[in-house]
Amino acid sequence: MTRRPYPVPRHRSPSSATADHPVVTSVGDLIAAVPALLGFVPARSIVLICLSTGSPTVVEMCMRQDLSDRLDSPELADVIERCGEVCTREGLDAVVAVLITGSKFTMPYEVVADALRDTLDPRGIDLFGVHHVSHLAAGQRWRSLGGDPRCGTLPDPGSSQVAASRVMAGRQIRTSRSEIALLLQPVPESECERFRNSRLRVELEDGPVGHSDLLADTVVFLEALHASDELDHLTAARIMVAISTIAVRDAVLGLATTALGPTAEAVWVELTRRVSGPDRAHPATMLGAWAYLRGDGPLAGVALQTALTADPDYRFAQLLDTALQNGVRPTVVRELVLSARSLAEDLGVELPPDAE
Structure with a gap:
């Protein structure tokens, strides 16, 4: 298949990039943009960048x-197949592959390029290029595969226009995927035990509480936290009790856009x-939904993986994880949010309006 350079938008010059729509004009710039596109710096990864061609x-x-x-x-074959399925479903017509391999990785990369062509060609999807780099860092040499002569030196990924765009939009670029996992690292067991005791105390003292009251109380607690930013154990326990009730959890999702x-x-x-234990799936899934909604796929993935590790049968986490793994756009979560607001109304609770 013919290898083509990545086209510069015809209706504007490379200098016309904006914070919202940065322009990438070279292979090196596109590779350097990968951390910003993913939200973290990947290592030992294959990254498939799906494109819609046109101007731009x-x-x-x-x-x-x-x-x-x-x-x-099977994981490599699966991601290549899913890429083809996503492109077909979304009407995307080109893919760029970037292999980040580390300095000691010895896989014959051409085989990966062949596997990509075997999957994408029958679907009419162009493979614009397959590029290899050891590490995503300034000064690293990159090269192209499959008879493509393009090669070069990587610019600083942290200084790319795409990185600047992400930071200006208030989104993080983490140093690694493991940094995301650290956000959810459990507190010491003594703290978990203290929280379990707080939850038992809440359940014993409050007794059975109706869904409407649980939802209304959760909104009040979050409003207080919004003002004070101090989450004590009893308040945390009461919110945990609320989202452990499926009907209330589903309605609380309506707060995501407020x-x-x-x-x-x-x-x-x-x-x-x-x-700790299976109940961890409740808040982890809520975090996954929040992250998915705003397009933070890495955090959503880690949160949903955490949920499914805690409870492999947790249905809400299964549904969101399947959608995420299959490249379904965040609009699927927005639709759930709209349904959640209707559920809240059915419970007689008026949620705050959407944030502007």
Whole structure:
């Protein structure tokens, strides 16, 4: 298949980039943009950048998978197949692959390029290029595969226009995927035990509480937290009791697009860290939904993986994880949010309006 350079938008010059729509004009710049596109710096990975061609050609989504030492890795075959399915479903017509391998990785990379062509060609999807780099760092040499002569030196990924765009939009670029996992690292067992005791105390003292009251109380608690930013054990325990009730959990999702959204997300992080056992799936899934909604795929993936590790049968986490793994856009979560607001109304609770 003919290898083509990545086209510069015809209706504007490279200098016309804006914070919202940065322009990438070279292979090296596109490779350097991978950390910003993913939200973290990947290592030992294959990254598939899915494009819609036109004027300009637009990056629509990225998919990433750890690279195995085995050429017949089912994970590698799966991500390539899913990439083809996503492109077909979304009407995307080109892919760029970037292999980040580390300095000691010895896989014959051409085999990966062949596997990509075998999957994409029958679907009419162009493979614009398959590029290899050891590490995503300034000064690293990159090269192209499949007879493509392009090669060069990587510019600083942290100084790319795409990175600047992400930072200006208030989104983080983490140093690694493991940094995300550290956000959800459990507190010491003594703290988990203290939280379990607080939850038992709440359940004993409050007794059975109706769904409407649980939801209304949760909104009040989050409003107070929004003002004070102090989450004590009893308040955390009461919110945990609420989202452990499926009908209330589903309605609480309606807060994701309100001014209380960031406060609620911080609570989901704290609850995920404080809770152990299967119940950890409740707050971890809520965090996954929040992250998915705003397009933070890496955090959503880690949160949902945490939920499913805690409870492999947790249906809400299964549904969101399947959607995320298959490249379904965040609009699927927005639709759930709209349904959640209707559920809240049915419970007689008026949620705050959407944030502007």
